[in-house]
Amino acid sequence: xxxxLLLRDASVTGETRARVLTNRAVMLLARGQxxxxxxxxxxxxxxxxELAEAWLNLxxxxxxxxxxxxxxxxxxxxxxLGASPALAAFNTAIALETLGRFEDAYAAYSEAAQQDPENxxxxxxxxxxxxxxx
Numbered sequence: 001x002x003x004x005l006l007l008r009d010a011s012v013t014g015e016t017r018a019r020v021l022t023n024r025a026v027m028l029l030a031r032g033q034x035x036x037x038x039x040x041x042x043x044x045x046x047x048x049x050e051l052a053e054a055w056l057n058l059x060x061x062x063x064x065x066x067x068x069x070x071x072x073x074x075x076x077x078x079x080x081l082g083a084s085p086a087l088a089a090f091n092t093a094i095a096l097e098t099l100g101r102f103e104d105a106y107a108a109y110s111e112a113a114q115q116d117p118e119n120x121x122x123x124x125x126x127x128x129x130x131x132x133x134x
Contacts, residue, residue, distance in 0.1 A: 003027070018048035025057055034064035052081035059091040068098040086115035086122055093125065 003024035021044040028037035038061035044054035055078035062071035072095045079088035093108035109125040116122050 013047075015048040015051065018044040018051050018054055021047070022051065022054045022057060025054075025061065029057070029061060029064065034061055037061045038065050050081055052078050052083035055081060056083040056087055056091065059088070059095070063091065063095050063098060068095040071095040084116070086112045086119060089115060090122055090125070 003020050021040040025037040025040040025044070028034070028040065038058065041054055041058035041061050044051060045058060048054065055074055059071040059074040059078060062068070062074055072092055075088045075091040075095070078091075079085055089108050089112035093105050093112060096102075096105035096108055106126065109122075112122045113119075113124075113126055
């Protein structure tokens with residue numbers, strides 16, 4: 001609701017609008033509304049191409065909408081702009097696994113876990129991946 005109200009306000013432009021779009025997209029992704037989330041994120045990166053969070057979330061939306069190959073490049077862009085290296089590697093790993101590039105996916109999962117060893121979800125991925133492939 002709050003994001004929608006802000007987006008209807010014509011005075012909300014540029015980076016502020018991109019941040020609001022990114023926030024709404026994160027909520028949409030959580031609800032499984034992946035196409036709308038991707039649309040919001042594509043607009044966000046157009047409005048504010050330096051917004052790393054928008055790129056990172058766009059990579060997740062691309063995976064969710066069947067564009068895993070594009071998600072790899074988008075995650076790389078997010079990382080270059082200063083997004084969490086662990087989360088960028090995690091998105092890359094998911095995209096690679098989706099594409100059936102299992103050895104590369106395992107390496108990316110391992111990188112994500114090494115980048116943020118305190119993150120339990122990331123730390124569990126290399127073992128889960130080995131079990132999944134088993």
